[in-house]
Amino acid sequence: MIGAAVRVALALLAAVAPAGRSAAGADGGCPVVFRDDARAAGIDFRHDRGATPAHRLPETMGSGLAWLDFDGDGLMDLFVVQSVQSKESGGDRLYRNNGDGKFTDVTARAGFHLHSYGMGAAAADYDNDGRVDLYVTGVGGNVLYRNNGDGTFTDVTAKSGVVGSGWSTSAAWADFDGDGLLDLFVARYVDTTREPEFFCGDSATGRRDYCDPKLYPGTHEILFHNNGDGTFTDATETSGIGDAVGKALGVVAADVDGDGRPDLYVANDTVMNFLFHNLGGGRFEDVSLISGAGVNAMGRPSGGMGVNAGDLTGSGRMDLIVANFETELNGFYRNVGSLVFEDAAALSGFGNSSFNFSGFGLDLLDADGDGHLDAFVANGHVLDRPHLSAATRAERPFLLWNDGHGRFRERGCGAPFRKDVVGRGSAVADYDNDGRPDIAVSVSGGSIELLRNSGTTGSWIGVVLRGTKSNREGIGARLELETDAGTQVREVRASGSYLSTSDPRVLFGLGPAVSARRLTIRWPSGRVQMVESLPLRRYTVVTEPRPDQ
Numbered sequence: 001m002i003g004a005a006v007r008v009a010l011a012l013l014a015a016v017a018p019a020g021r022s023a024a025g026a027d028g029g030c031p032v033v034f035r036d037d038a039r040a041a042g043i044d045f046r047h048d049r050g051a052t053p054a055h056r057l058p059e060t061m062g063s064g065l066a067w068l069d070f071d072g073d074g075l076m077d078l079f080v081v082q083s084v085q086s087k088e089s090g091g092d093r094l095y096r097n098n099g100d101g102k103f104t105d106v107t108a109r110a111g112f113h114l115h116s117y118g119m120g121a122a123a124a125d126y127d128n129d130g131r132v133d134l135y136v137t138g139v140g141g142n143v144l145y146r147n148n149g150d151g152t153f154t155d156v157t158a159k160s161g162v163v164g165s166g167w168s169t170s171a172a173w174a175d176f177d178g179d180g181l182l183d184l185f186v187a188r189y190v191d192t193t194r195e196p197e198f199f200c201g202d203s204a205t206g207r208r209d210y211c212d213p214k215l216y217p218g219t220h221e222i223l224f225h226n227n228g229d230g231t232f233t234d235a236t237e238t239s240g241i242g243d244a245v246g247k248a249l250g251v252v253a254a255d256v257d258g259d260g261r262p263d264l265y266v267a268n269d270t271v272m273n274f275l276f277h278n279l280g281g282g283r284f285e286d287v288s289l290i291s292g293a294g295v296n297a298m299g300r301p302s303g304g305m306g307v308n309a310g311d312l313t314g315s316g317r318m319d320l321i322v323a324n325f326e327t328e329l330n331g332f333y334r335n336v337g338s339l340v341f342e343d344a345a346a347l348s349g350f351g352n353s354s355f356n357f358s359g360f361g362l363d364l365l366d367a368d369g370d371g372h373l374d375a376f377v378a379n380g381h382v383l384d385r386p387h388l389s390a391a392t393r394a395e396r397p398f399l400l401w402n403d404g405h406g407r408f409r410e411r412g413c414g415a416p417f418r419k420d421v422v423g424r425g426s427a428v429a430d431y432d433n434d435g436r437p438d439i440a441v442s443v444s445g446g447s448i449e450l451l452r453n454s455g456t457t458g459s460w461i462g463v464v465l466r467g468t469k470s471n472r473e474g475i476g477a478r479l480e481l482e483t484d485a486g487t488q489v490r491e492v493r494a495s496g497s498y499l500s501t502s503d504p505r506v507l508f509g510l511g512p513a514v515s516a517r518r519l520t521i522r523w524p525s526g527r528v529q530m531v532e533s534l535p536l537r538r539y540t541v542v543t544e545p546r547p548d549q
Helices: 002-014
Strands: 034-036 065-068 076-081 092-097 103-107 117-124 133-139 144-149 153-155 168-174 183-188 221-228 232-234 248-255 264-270 276-278 283-286 304-310 319-324 332-337 340-343 360-363 374-377 396-403 409-411 423-429 440-444 448-451 460-468 478-483 486-491 506-509 516-522 528-529 537-544
Touching: 065 117, 065 423, 065 440, 117 168, 117 340, 133 168, 133 460, 168 319, 183 248, 248 319, 304 374, 304 486, 319 374, 374 423, 374 440, 460 516
Parallel strands: 168 248, 248 304, 304 360, 360 423, 460 537
Antiparallel strands: 034 448, 065 076, 076 092, 092 103, 117 133, 133 144, 144 153, 168 183, 183 221, 221 232, 248 264, 264 276, 264 304, 276 283, 304 319, 319 332, 319 360, 332 340, 360 374, 374 396, 396 409, 423 440, 440 448, 460 506, 478 486, 478 516, 516 528
16 A cells, blocks of 8 residues: 555645646536626725735735625625725725625725725624624724615714724634623734845846745734724733744634634734634634644745635535745645644645645535535735746636545636636625525725626525524534435634635535435534524524523
8 A cells, every 4th residue: 555655745746747727627517607796786896905016015914894784675785995094095995795796886885994005804793783793904904894774884983992904804703701692803914014125026127026924023813802882902911822933914713622612713924824722702722833723834934825624524514725935835634633633635635736826715615505615716816927827916716626525626617717816805605595696706906796697506405594592693603414315514714715705604415415414503602502494495583482481
């Protein structure tokens, strides 16, 4: 039998082979096909990165977006972050879902204002009033918009105390201490105060390019505790998170050890990724190194951007994935239990296409409804003149198909997977409520893409949670759906990918199963609820039983 070391070496050799154009070629045989419907849907957003001759690092890193049902009509609307905030760029934009496949720009009425250089967005109902609010990150300060329930938002940043500082990137909403209120984790990148002193590029010609993030000092992340009165307290130091200094770009809150408490996995650029284990009571321990999820199989940190978590192997445990920079495999850390992870990027096929690409947005979705989580990666370089990629910054995205056991095959299905763009933030939503997950992709310096899933829909079940003792949206809940074909495990989240937030509803594709036997929900409060006879091909609202029920 071939030894494990030899198998890994052979997998790595296959992984570093030039990926070339899409492995799919034509779309024949694809279970589903995606097409870009942004313009047809009325979404005309174009990102302004504000490129200057000085080549400041923030110019090449944004931006993100968020799916949210801001008006409570059961349809997912789209908020897009603009980097350069000006009247010419139009600033951030909010598109209302009309329910007929089209969107209406309602930004003017919403009440958003021009703020700092925009980066990301995280959507969640932080005050449990039944209306989804928005947190927008940027360079030099962040903004919290409270949803007024009439189509408008109010800037409550000063009152709430969550403005932050420095260069904020992704954010995560989760109830970290179990009090029924959503707390806020803010990832921060690097300190650029000395950037004007750096020269990066061709010294012979004086032509500048963007500097390597290794030149910049890192910083610590921020954790805000929700006080329940509209204000937050900075709990960075008391939580233990402030002890770690990184260069954070992506974050996902996921219960990786199954103890009912959301942990934090942070993608860092050029330094070790963080895994903060939630101890309860608002305290975390840093298990980044000892868990195996902080570095790759060679013991080295990677250039991590996007990040996500999900049960990719059918084990019932949350595995971790990371989109990395060029010359590195995208990371797949298989959860083997007891807070231990193994790097399966090469042997699983997850990282085999990524060596010549720079990954940012990273989403999990059951693209063809077979009951297995597949992965989408938005790619795009940061340099004006990439070293290994094609002649431009633009790169095609990936669609990685999962066989249900954590083995992946890259095959893009549809014209968007044969088109080179400078992909950044991405997020998934079933915006037309047809049971097929769609993808929005932010393009640096370009027009947004709306990848509509036009496959044939089999049986599916959609679940919308309404918490009572838990937070209103049930963020942090664990759902287990038992079917004839096995058990699917999902979590409700307001985090993940890169600078973006996906649809909080849970969509189960039934695949070969003809029906679902039972849905078990473990709410963030600890309450366990059994639901049977869920209707097919529709979204069902499930409310958490009250303590007296």
